[in-house]
Amino acid sequence: MKIRKAMLASPFLLLASGGLAQNAPKPETTISYRPPADPAASWSSYDRTKAGPLFAEATIEGRRAAVMVDTGVTFTTLDLGWIKQFSNGAEAQPTLRVAATGGTTSAALGPVVELSLPSYDVHRLQTLAADFSGIKSALSRPVDMALGMNVIGAGSLELDLGAGHWRFAPTGIRWPQAATARLLYTPDRYHSYIVIDIEGHVLRLGVDTGYDGGLMLTKNAATITGLFDRNPTTTVASAGLGGIAISTLAVPTKMKFGVSELSNIPTEIEADGGLPTQWKLDGLIGIDLLRQLHAVLDFPASTFFYLPSTEVSQAPDRATIGIQSERKDGAWRIIHVMANSPAAGAGWKSGERICAVSRVERNKTIPQGTNTTWGVSSPGTKLKFKMCDGSIRRLTARNFY
Template sequence: MRAVAILAGLLLVGAASPVPPQRTAAPPPATDVMLARDTDTRWVPFELTPGNQLRFDLEIDGRRASAILDTGVSYTVASRAFAGAAGLTPASGRQRADAVGGAVPIGWAAIERIGFGGLTRTGGRVAIVDLKAIATGSAAPVDLLVGSDILSCCALDIDFDAGRFRLLPSGRLPFPGASAPLSLSPQSRVFVSEATIAGRRVRPLIVDTGDGAALTLSRGAWNAVGVKPAGLTSAVAFGLGGTIRTDMTILPTLAVGAQPMREIELRIEPKAGFSDQTSTAGRIGSGLLQRYRVLMDPRAGHMVFAPGTRAAAPPIRSTSGLLVGYDTGRLRVLHVMRGSPAAAAGWQDGEQICTVDDVPVPTIADGSVDTAWSAGEPGRVIRFGMCDGATRTLTLRRFY
């Protein structure tokens, strides 16, 4: 189970910045993006990270690298660690970019070539940023975030059920489905669309494959919709700029274009959060997109949804109220959800769990660990061995 939805959003619109930072567009030099003649056969396999992002391998300047497919990033990003190992030297000067959780320092470095699937881009630049492992919920960070500066060239066909994607010439319709509007934001050049909630059109929404949540709205957009949720709790998420706390509920229905959807997990940002800072109403993330096969083609002005095997699956709801992260043979409590059994029992952020129902938390290299108990059957009693030697129990129940 993915107990924590990770928001890795990074909106690169920063240039040289005095204090306070003045954020203006920093377009890269001219590039050449080409698709192979047989690009429709060149599927790229991916795996979903614990943070719900699409991780795959590519080649950059003759080196293999791990990457996240990220339509919510204006310009492709390389980690500082990878840039150092690959000899990518950032240009001098102080720069900053807006990210979920706050602004982050960036640099720019020229590259010769980047390629994956049937796509090859020659020339151009990548942004250099500290990419922390928490951005994917894994023990190890990735090397790159592939952004809309590359992905907007083409039609992006993501087959979540098969765990693969490909790049096609714009205008292709490789499968039938329900259509929704899709374009590039004039300011940030990221993918944007809209949704209809309670009869109200909500836009613009960033379509962000790098955001592991399903749907996130600004506080203003949520208030304008006027929905009265059956239950409202709290959650925590991690972006490149730091930690954010949100409200969370389950929307019974909404629509993205002509595609109706049911039971979608919704996060509501605090006022002056990332959406407000970027003049957007929120984000559609991979937690929603992965229910479908999705074609994203901003040049053609649309995206297309075909229901996948998970289209009707209800969202996983916590019944414990404990959002936990793996930390070398132990689970660390990252957040205690408001109104939950854990909150009522007095659990606190930062507490550490070493056993669950007398089974030790495994010591594993990749940080993957089963936390399905946190959304277990209501009425079940979980026994925890705390790392300080204490023993605690928790009775699970529905609370939102």
């Protein structure tokens, strides 16, 4: 799981958790596929205007819950806050190690629960437990559960995100019009990946619906594909459960993906020791790439089906100021200053705090409120920043990657 969220002045702060360590439990569950009477009811909606994770309407122990559907998570995990709220104040004690962006962190053995999802009933699901406070803050919405591959992998996952929906489906999909790639598991069966040609080179890429970036590559994969040789680059901070990591980012205008050609896919070179390296893969594909496809991941059949989406792909928002920040205590605290950006050129530093932002237009100062859209202002926009130390700074937005 790796969440890219525009909670920042730039839309490129990432918050991530990854696969679980070898001593994680292997839950024993009963998963029953329950097709709805109306096939249209099997689809869950997706906001195609932004590259966010998948969410399903669900009930946990009969209570409505916000469930994030995340193929980058091995074992289904509950929020510690949800457990405490509905278990008479009991708290799970962290006993497991979790591999995550920026390092490792702790998880706990969670309760055994009954789970009802669109098209699935899950009986006696052993869960893990982790602190989701950072995830909830990044997404500005509740997250009670991260549904992992121990449930998702029982069948198929159909993604038609460009059309604004997705669904769970049974295995055995027949789609002769679609191109296919092998969909396999790592030897420990903790992570799924596809084997596909990228720019003329066959790569093993994890499929992570909790990662709302486009494509992340190891340094070696980035080198052989040449994607970073012909595109301007910057840096991006990944704030994970294990800490902060910095990766290199480019947005290639065109990219060969299997038999398809995709456009404007945000592409990263992982930070040292990133999730692809931890998972012993060449990279990860995320939501921003999957949005350009109509795809089916049939896990039991080891097949990835895909066609280019029939919907027009919208180019992702690009940062034009270069400040990644989080809104906290009435101010923006700078997490990272992106390389080659206006902010970097002016010597801005992480840790500094911005108390107010205004747009300067025709000699008028227009307050920007508490939203973060100023970070993706149109090139040429002049911005005035009131720092929390009382100083005033000015920057002009421009394209820099």
